[in-house]
Amino acid sequence: MPAAALDQQLGDLLGATGIVLFYLIVWGLVFAGTALFLGVFIPFVTGDSLLFGSGLVASASGDLNIVLLVVGTGVAAFLGDQVGFLLGRRYGRGYLERRGGRRTLVAIARTESFYRKFGWWAVVIARFMPWARVFVPVIAGVGRMNYVKFLTSNLLGAVAWGVGLTLTGYYAASIPGVKNAAYVIAAVFIAASIVFGYRTWRADRRAGSEAATTAEFPGQRHTRDR
Structure with a gap:
């Protein structure tokens, strides 16, 4: 839905419902987007249009x-991901597989x-990706991600x-082109995630090579360690 159309609908909603x-x-839609898989x-x-429009x-x-x-x-965004994480940790992959059909399984x-x-970094940058925003918190729970690490990345x-996106929408009316700031924020996080993801991949590959060498030549590794 275009941001302008949603903006108009949100304006009508404010007039019909009142401030509170x-x-x-x-807040309920932001929370339910991840906590209840509404996204x-x-x-x-x-998602993004709701925040920018509001x-x-x-x-x-x-x-x-x-x-x-x-x-x-x-707070709603933070709590929504916390619920998703705890659901994944409590019920596991079976919970995800029961949430939908083939399209959902492909997304998983x-x-x-x-x-x-x-x-x-996946938890951070997933916020800017509609399909990942819903599933990453649950996958992190299924994968038993360290809770403190998830807490910090979620925050x-x-x-x-x-x-960030709500403030971007707020200042867009007075500062032309400010909407692009949202994409700059996303680009920074994605670039950082690529760097750290590559380093993690290299470390995992190195560890895998060492493990394979140890399994094939256990005596040599033992001699080196001495």
């Missing part, structure tokens, strides 16, 4: 508090590959995506 309910609907079915209504509405309306909006959005396979490549992702 508007906040709750935006699988309506990714644009629970920021635009806040800028045009004198009734909405942008600080409250961005803080609530960041892509996400597993994405997570294996980028690890910690950074929630701030960069939830707070």
